[in-house]
Amino acid sequence: MPIPLKYNLRNLMVRKMTTLATAGGIALVVLVTILLLSLVTGLRQMLVSAGSPNTLIAMRKGATSDVMSFVTRDAVQALRYLPGVAQTAEGEPLVSPEFIKQPLLPTKDGGKEMVLVRGITPVGFLVHDRVRFVAGRAPRPAVREAVVGIAASRRYQGLGLGETLSFDERSWTIVGIFSADGAAFESEVWLDVGDLFKDGTAAGCSGVRFVIPPGTDREALIRRIAEDPRISLAARSEIDYYEEQAEGAKALYLLTMLLAIIMGTGAVFGAMNTMFAAVTHRTAEIGTLRALGFSRRSILTSFVAESVCLSLLGYVLGVVLGIAAVALVNQLMHGVAFQLASFSTAVVTLRVSPEILLLALGLAFLMGIVGGFFPARHAARLRVTEALRRA
Amino acid sequence: MITLQQVSRVYRRGADEVHALEQINLAIPDGTFVALMGPSGSGKSTLLSLIAGLDQPSSGNVAINGQMLSGLSEDQLAAWRAAHVGFVFQFYNLIPVLSAAENVEVPLLLTRLSKAARRQHVETALQIVGLADRQHHRPNQLSGGEQQRVAIARAVVVDPDLLVADEPTGDLDAKNADDILDLLRRLKNEFHKTIVMVTHDPRAERYVDQTFHLDKGVLVKKEE
Known part of the structure; x- marks a missing residue:
């Protein structure tokens, strides 16, 4: 013993x-x-965790993030009807053109930081399927409504539910707070892409997220997006994209x-x-x-x-x-x-x-x-x- | 029977050789209480270590009840000591963080006894030394005499054939020294233990059966 x-x-x-x-x-x-x-x-x-294997991101060739990218409206249109892109039950392509802005917003402890504001369309909430509202609801288009990620809401002044977000001489009412499994989206502000521009239109967007049905030949689709002269974008899976960011x-x-x-x-x-x-x-x-x-x-x-x-x-x-x-x-x-x-x-x-x-x-x-x-x-x-x- | 034949022990100290024991021949019958006496450095503690299986001779043979200790490995010697030898030291060598009963139990941890059986043995051993009521005390809560009695309980708890005691009264006052010597004598008489004790204490001679005197590593005198 x-x-x-x-x-x-x-x-x-x-x-x-x-x-x-x-x-x-x-x-x-x-x-x-x-x-x-x-x-x-x-x-x-x-x-x-932001990445999903069935979601792809298309950006300008050479761009390492959607902030550096620009995609024309024609390319977005061509992408929407490309074979191999998933659709809703109503036949709406699951394609989310997104525009990025980075205004300086005040933090709760008195500093100022660049916050990623993502302009999206209603279909964007279907493409980003891990987004869950913990309070409020999704924004309606064209009425200056915004939703805020839970981490951003905690960190910045004036980003609570019902408060008003102001930048570029305009303001938005916060109507929802969302979580996204801890992903970087939780640090962002999302609002209707049309509302981002004073005249309500944009020549294009920063990047496009789109969904492919399971079993799709992803690599072939990525090649086609790169080679199609109407599109000519670099696409990659969200997983690969965020692996690079990580x-x-x-x-x-x-x-x-x-x-x-x-x-x-x-x-x-x-x-x-x-x-x-x-x-x-x-x-x-x-x-x-x-x-x-x-x-x-x-x-x-x-x-x-x-x-x-x-x-x-x-x-x-x-x-x-x-x-x-x-x-x-x-x-x-x-x-x-x-x-x-x-x-x-x-x-x-x-x-x-x-x-x-x-x-x-x-x-x-x-x-x-x-x-x-x-x-x-x-x-x-x-x-x-x-x-x-x-x- | 303890038998030593032509036993020598030589230590190396740098380039020098120190002859701690030379050509010792000794026979101690079972059930005898023996004192080893002599001046400091005479080799009595070395002799005790050889008899207890703590050390090996440089030459010669040590046999205890027919068991030759020479040639046993470290682990074999440890197992032999655990079964056959009880130790009593001058400074008691109790483990300060364990209670009296836990100290007495330590040698039993090397046996196959159940916890209940171990507890029974511990109680018996503490009763023999008259400390059953002090079993939950830590060593620092006991007097020197009591600590030495706990050490003796630890030495007898596995019921060994042989008890070795190195200056067991060296740290005690006269009254406690007499009590300890009396207890050892009683263990010899009532439980037929063979006891080998190194001591400077002259009163020990009143209690022992034989005294061996050593000087400069040589056995010089035997008194009955």
């Missing part, structure tokens, strides 16, 4: 301050890891992991120092346990277990602090603002997932094992007679 765990737990309790200081170091690593990974997860959720998140993820590893290494030295001190302090006890018949392996396991308990305490502290910090950022700061490639601002809601907690647990466990192993090995290698002399 191994040395009972209560022996280790009570030793940790006896050395309260050292235990807390070491667990605190580990907790800090767990906290930062949770905070940064929840930011990365929120960012990826914002960009990637490239920045990958770099952030790597940076987060690098930071976690560097901090974790520091915490490992902290744990190692604590455990070496524990071994030195308890040399006579180790000698006694060996004399009584416990094997070297039992001693090794016992001290590694103690170190792992220490790291698990740090993990629990770190998780509590991490979840509190995430809630604080989301509630008090209304999420984290990110400037997209299009220069408009997207608000990221930090998201703690079970995967993040598991990863942080793995990290804490690793810190405990590595930090405990060398002191434990030192303890296990002590000669019994020499260890007993330290009493």
